[in-house]
Amino acid sequence: MGHPELRAAAEDIAFVFDTLGVGDALTRLAPYRDFDTATFVQVVDEAARFSREVLAPLNAAGDREGCTFHDGQVRTPAGFADAYGRYRDAGWPSLPCEPSLGGQGLPLAVQIAVQELTAGANLAWTMYPGILHGAYECIHRFGSEALRDAWLGPLVSGEWLATMCLTEPGAGSDLGQIRTRAEWVDASDATARVTGEKIFISGGDQDLTPNILHLVLARTPDASAGSGGLSLFLVPKVLANGERNAVYCTGIEHKMGIRGSATCSMAFEGATGYLVGAPHRGLEAMFAMMNSARLHVGASAVGLAQSACELATQHAHTRVQSRVPGTQAGTPIAGHPAVWRLLEGQRVAVEGARLLLYRAALAIDEGHHADTPDARDRAEALAALLTPIVKAMLTAQAFQGASDALQVFGGYGYVEETGISQFVRDARIPMIYEGTNEIQAIDLLMRKIVRDEGAALGQWLTWVRARVNEAKALDALHGFADALTCLDDWMALTPSLVALARTSPRAALCVAGDVMQAVHGLSMAGLWAHAAHAVHSVHGVQAMQGDGAGSGKLRAARHWLRYELPQTRRAITIVAAQINDPETAQ
Template sequence: MTPYHAPVEDMVYLLDAVLGAPATLAALPAHAGFDAALMRQVLDEAGRFASEVVAPLNRSGDEVGARWHQGQVTMPPGFREAYQAFWRAGWPALAAEPADGGQGLPLVLEAVLYEMLSAANHGWTMAPGLLHGAYECLRHHGSEALKARYLGRIASGEWLATMCLTEPQAGSDLGLCRTRALPQADGSHRIEGTKIFISGGEHDLTDNIVHLVLARLPDAPSGPKGLSLFLVPKWLDGGARNPVVCERIEEKMGLHASPTCVLRFDAATGWLIGTPGQGLNAMFVMMNAARLHVALQGLGLLDAAWQKARAYAQERRQMRAPGARETSLIIEHAAVRRLLHTQRAWIDGGRVLAYRTAVELDLLRHHPETSRRAAAERWCALVTPVLKAAFTEQAFLGASDCLQVFGGHGYVREWGIEQHVRDARVTMIYEGTNEIQAIDLLVRKVLGDGGAALRALLQTLGADLDPSHPADAAALAPLRALGSLAQQLVDRCRDGDLAPAHAAATDFLHCAAVALLGWAWARIEAAQRAHASPAPEPCRNGAMAFKAWVAPRFELHARLVAQTSQSTAETA
């Protein structure tokens, strides 16, 4: 089995040569001391931790899995020790504010760290995966008393956190939640209800778990506006166990090392976070951060699968490639190269988009100019659902393609590739299904303002390209076509009938993904022209593959948008 190796060289090239991230970040007062050398130092250490500490636990974590017994969950061997080393080394606090005990480094470094960790061991990484979102949620919405008690421990990772939204009858429609919160004389609340699909709801990695729970106050209105957010710890001050009961953990297709829990709150003690009835607004701080990290999970899992498949293809001999006189390495066969190089088109182009989005989050957080912060917010609002949906889907499909490289050997556990296929599948579902991401993009964010934000984003992207250069001109064409497609849908839905948009949303999102990838690859090629040092070999293969096998998908999805929206309007 090929071990995962964090591709720090590739990541640094994209961050520095392509995106100019160190210079952009150093211009912010909060990161005035940041430079390429510090970025490289942090990512080198992150790569070592992911490759040498976390990755070796992946196989045993999948095979042993998390174990439930009488309400308690035991994590696979080595997981607790690795997590304790992780938080004591300061990794969860990488981007937290110094006032909260954090290191105050850019969010983009945290994003790259979690891509590495997800590639190395997706199951283990699920445990700290919500820390950043929980930290931001409590930091922005928590009372001073709650922040004094919990914020530092969440920022450091000493205590892990969960996001308790889903209930048996309330999946994507959170307005159906029934969990109740009853006010108490001391200002606390008694939380009663059942939550399902709670990642890390019970485990032995940390001494406490902080649950952030959506619940309904007495006399609250029905629907999402009646939901409030509460902090409910596993252990209360003084050492008493809060009555939060793990009834079971789910038996799943993948992610065996991550306990997906059914939690029962039996009049558990909790405290209100933020304003009553504004629970979803506070929770979305967690969810938006989580959606970018899920996109990075997809990129990491796809890269891990590609690493295994390429190593196998470079060693395995089968048949003769055209023009060869003897049995060839399978990487010499054009069909295999296509499978492998296509994944590079998604991985490296996707990294440019995801890393740029993380830099935009840094700008949103720290830039002194209101107009630049507004542009950063627009980028994140429009690009994040595309990243989450398109790159988690490609993680699953691409990992399956990588399994194909192994032939029958890929279907057996020995080579480890089938685990990536199983683990990747859930990324298309959690943190908002990919269909919901598509509807969010088109219906809420494009049609919601008549396409104004998208037009502004497309102008920003186009300004980075030189129409006189063939590669840039090729990237401009789908961006302009995407704008036209959006305008057609805006015009078609002016009468208030959104059915055509709902039907066409998934294909519209795929159009946006291919157009954004085209911009990303134009930036990569521009960096290669501007720098004497060549791009890493995977980048060069990905550039060819994008033009040959990914870019043509834009026209297909654009036709499907037109056909689907038209047929829906005609049959309504």
Template sequence: MWSYQAPLRDMQFVLEHWLQAPQAWSRSPAFEALDMALAVQVLEEAGRFSQGVLAPLNSSGDRQGCRWAAGQVSTPEGFAEAYRAYVDGGWPALACAEALGGQGLPQLLDAALQEMLYASNHAWAMYTGIAHGAYLCLKAHAAPWLQARYLPDIVSGQALPTMCLTEPQAGSDVGLLRCRAEPQADDSYRLSGSKLFISGGEHDLTANILHLVLARLPDAPPGSRGISLFLVPKLLDDGQLNGVRCDGIEHKMGIKGSATCSLVFDGARGWLIGDANRGLAAMFVMMNSARLHVGLQGLGHVEAAWQNARQYAAERVQMRAPSRPQGVPAQAADPILYHPAMRRVLLELRTTSEGMRAIGYWAAHLLDQAEHDPDPQARESAGQLAPLLTPIIKAFFTEQGFRQASNGLQVFGGYGYVAEFAIEQTLRDSRIAMIYEGSNEIQANDLLLRKVLGDDGRAFGLLLAALRTEAGQGGEYAECAGFARALGSLCDTLADVVEAIRERTRHDSEYPYRAAPDFLQLCGVTLLAMAWARAARVSRALPDDDPLRAAKLQSAGFFFDYLPSRLAQHLGAIDAACAALAFV
């Protein structure tokens, strides 16, 4: 009773028209051999894998979960076989450098792949989701010999990595971690300590697992400035097990097919990545990649909820609707798809999913431009914009993932609350994304305090400029002019809000922390407004009889009709944050 079809038509629209990615690829030596035809072929193959291999395992994986026995973890039936098919398809190497055995394709295409993986089977995709971030981390910070030894295993999919940060007493505050690393005469280290909530810390998909572990050296300064990063393999080169074991897995609300492990490092052998006591700088390369991927999890959940709710609403017949599409005769009872309450929910699902897709893919495209654009100024601008968008995408997208999964469940009525229809699994699976990889509250603080107020608004100025540029282009088409005006007005509002926050912060240092969550949501809504203003405009390039053209204009109209109510909520909350919170 649960299905998934990769939204290939809309993905192509975003790449070809919204982003105009093929033009950017043609200007870059790294991607000059890539065109839209090849990109579509990649998307189609990824869609076939997601729909045909992963989606059928989603519900069964949830029912079976993972099993732990004597330090070993068994994943649900079919997960290991699906991983072998993933490796055989070359998917781990998609966005890795050709010099390292990868395919050298853009991170933009990898973002589309990740959306499909998470939408079709979030729990399974947890095993692969961190791999590209680990690849980037090692590529940027590991010693050449360490790269030569382990990067090929990650690129080929022969080994899967983990990210080992959290300890029982150190969650968001990694400065409290206690895991120790003792230097050895051969330049290796012996790590001792415990980590928990480690996704894929033990499993049966690959023989070797590469743990990237934060730990302290004996002479390390206290707090976060005294943390180093180490690579600790499960298997050593002589085939012997390293001193790391899994002493249990968590029994969770969702993503039950993902093994969330407690790990014990008992003199485990490892090697330093990057400089001593600079582990967070190296780890953040991995975490920033992971946060974009977590945002794409939210997109995947919205898309899955939209597809299944739309299908159910078309089949479920209840009561007579007050109106129906032109040409459809009146009946004693109609599909609930015709009822206004359900049409509103479904339109919100569709506009949220398609708008988030445009913004999420834009962030991935900026990462490609920051690394490969031949214009130095374009590289610099992209390199400033992408980190600014990351906390918005992580927090806003994941909140929408949970909210829209709940809306999707509502379409099913009572059936949505039972496991047979599986929308309840989407709701359960989506909730964790608001917590891990830096909770959404931390993302809000990062956005406002560090990336808006903290750099004197330089990156935020670039974002406003991009928004205003779009607002200035929509007036050339009569049906888009209103959308452009609304976006321009929203830009003015957002700029005014930042100045008001900056002024109030001079007199109340806690104020930005109180305002941050709603400021992030306001930014998210503004980005969706940009997504729909541009989608309406560029849809004019489609043939008049293309249904997608009419659908884009319809969705943009719905979004901007309902936009004021969403803005009022967040603007009111930001203003209300002037009042100090009582201690409870």
């Protein structure tokens, strides 16, 4: 099987930046005024080329070979280290970093596109630099000046890589159970000895860089129990004086997928660590980058889904099987309605996912850099609302999409050599890490909807409503009328949902996943309406009918309305039943 070319991906990202106006919105923000949309698109094209040429060819081989662990040292699959060297030398690590620190100062939205493309080519490889951006942000925003001066430069240049050390055997979703302890060596310069065991640490050891900066959640002796008492420490593998620090990889996991990514167990044996941010405020520093980290996971999922779809599409256009109704003998299986439905469903899911992903990324950029505090607050609230949806829904769709892609291959799909099953196996992990999808649903319901009594959601749905109304006026897209009914029904029941969550949280939590699906579906209605309207504005009425420019996007919008919108109604029905009769919920 060939590798994904990622050309369609880059083209569709360009659509989002260009026709949909994400690029223009970014260049209105102060730090990005010297850029233009063409530059963003150029970076995307370059990332696609790098991913296609350097990373994709290592993907299947990396899965077969996996990582090995001998004498305390991880060895990554053949070619991974070399590819990382090329990535570093080409300057990709510094892309979103501050120009004052040697970075290129590009928006998060562009960084997210790079993540989508590299992950689409090779998720296992992308795991290594995947945490770089978060670590940079964390140290940059919360580290002391001394800490920043000492450790940030090599992260910006990509000379070193970083990890996040949160999970322990007894502390997965529940960080409050963390037992790793930090004892002050010198409280005045915030240096401590860190001791404990961490598990599931991606890139905890590797052979790509000479040093690794571990960001470790640990508990100081004076800390309270629970997650509120945790502090964050920077624990380098190699100290500034060149000595090896007392942090060791003790083993790697044998996993269902992303086998080229080393998932390490780590032992901290009195390792020297430097406090990042205030004591006992470790979670705050960690969570400050959570929106961006979760968007990176969503971006990875979109990349995987896009590549799986591309490979299935290639196969379906070459494989000939049963006679396609109404065609000549010898027509490939892509012509079968059942195969068409699988492929078109994947394409629509991926293109729709991008509408949401880049809207959320833009909101994070706007949250940091919009001109007024009010605009920043609104953007931040939107980012907070959309982030769990991006993380959970896009990763669930990617797993489903990869499985659908495998289905297109039939029996060949189940054979490892064909390569598509790797996408299914790889796509299974994003539903779990960075907070399981169930935790995302709880976050959306309790923290993003209930806490402000639906204010941020209402603001977003007002925008959605305006877009849907706009698109409803377009010929040939009358399906948006149903979306409007769903929207009205949902808005009417939101206050009752908030009330239920307060009086009977268990009943509300039972439908947290359905709330997620409903809000996702309504969001997509607005985003598809926006896309349809933008295409109509640019390409005119021809796009609505023929096969001309933009017609693919309108076909996708129609497909979504016909085949996916009913899923939203289903979710609303379930939530409404729970509100009306919470007693018999469980």
